[in-house]
Amino acid sequence: MLTIKDVAELAGVTPMTVSNVLRERGRVGEATRQKVLRAVEASGYRPNLTARALVERRAPTLALLLGCIxxxxxxxxxxKATHAARRHERHLLVCNTDYEGDGGIGFLAEVAGSLSDGILVANNGALSIEDLQTVQQGGTPVVISVWEFPDAPPPGIACVTFDSTAAGRIATEHLTALGHQRIGAVVASEKGGIHNGRYDGYRSAMRAAHLRALQADVRFCSDDYQSGYDAATALLTARPDLTALFVSNDLPALGVLNAVWALGLRVPEDVSVVSITDIEQASQSRPALTTVSIPTTEMAEQGVNLLLQLIEERAGEQAGAAPVVHTSAPTLVTRASTAPPRRQEPTSRT
Incomplete structure (x- = not known):
């Protein structure tokens, strides 16, 4: 196996010079840098990440825990998180928990402090805060990078948070501003679950418009396409007077769009649909989905940066309260799935 010493001999420089060129550190002249790069290309050398980890006493990776890929x-x-990690010469080790089994705690127990220097959690899902605290108490920093409750940060765990209640309120205010009064909701989590902040925003906007958010106008479901389709089918069948639907996430909202069509109705002529997140498919659906964009890129980058900060603080044996990073506010992205109601509206149901 080729070593950095072999590359140095081929280029006629020291191993430290080769290391500085590959890691873009130190002061190396352009002519020398090009000579090293030619030697690397000619030899086919690839850095040994395990050896680097032993020398630097740090793992080359950050672990990323996902809910459902x-x-x-x-x-x-x-x-976005991968790009942020690469800027700091780190790689991401990704685990997809699929919301099942042990929720990822087995994965964390294997990688924490060995294969990974820190844990980035995109959505804690089935993992409890106690699970994450246990990992952190073992010496491995943990950051929850998509935390939806800015007024109630997770105790003892660093997080990057956005205002999910504001997102739900903005989405619903868009519908009330268009003149809708019969507004149902499809919430893509259990009652009181991960999307509770978004649901609170819906209810807040309904109260502000002097409209009642009736339990009969709400369906709770899983966060996937089919569940959104099924929930909207059941809701619109039971409540055919609804002229608009608030959906707490884009993926089930795509199912809602097709459910409306399958019932012989049209979006937005018969039923307007608004959602939250602004995934790429939201602009590609037909009709294109009106949604409230959350700061996905910001959450990914801030999550990686915060995790690296905690890793450095641990190395320096610094201790402090778990930091909370607040992202920029959600913003409305108006597309073709919303319009003023065409059906006759009664007076407010207050």
């Missing part, structure tokens, strides 16, 4: 949000988040 088939949800389009997570590949987008992973791509």
């Amino acid at each position: 088939t949800n389009p949000f997570y590949p987008q988040f992973t791509l």
Whole structure:
């Protein structure tokens, strides 16, 4: 196996010079840098990450724990987190928990402090805060990078948080501003679950518009396409007077769009649909989905940066309260799935 020493001999420089060129550190002249790069290319040398980890006493990877890789949000988040990690010469080790089994605690027990220097959690899902605290108490920093409750950060765990309640309120206010009064909701989590902040925003906007958010107008479901389809089918069949639907996430909202069509209705002529997240498919659906964009890129980058900060603080034996990073506010992205109601609206149901 080729070593950095072999490359140095081929290039006629020291191993330290080769290391500085490959890691873009130190002061190396351009002519020398090019000579080293030609030697690397000619020899086919690839850095040994395990050896580097032993020398530097740090793992070359950061672990990223995902809820479900088939949800389009997570590949987008992973791509942004990967770019952020690479800027710091780190790689991501990805675990897809699929919301099942032990929720990822087995994965964390294997990689924490050995294969990975820190744990980035995109969505804690089935993992309890106690699980994450246990990992952290073992000496491995943990950051929850998609935390939806800015007023209630997870105790003892660093997090990057966005205002999910504001997102739900913005989405629903868009519908009330268009003149909708019969607004149902499809919430893609259990009652009181991960999307509770978004649901609170819906209810807040309904109260502000002097409209009642009736339990009969709400369906709770799983966060996937089929569940959104089924929930909207059941809701619109039971409540055919609804002229608009608030959906707490884009993936089930795509199912809602098709459910409306399957019932012989049209979006937005008969039923307007608004959602939250702004995944790539939201702009590609027909009709294109009106949604509230959350700061996905910001959450991924801030999550990686915060995790690396905690790793450095641990190395320096610094201790402090778990930091909380607040992202920028969610913003409305208006597309073709919303319009003023065409059906006759009664007076407010207050």
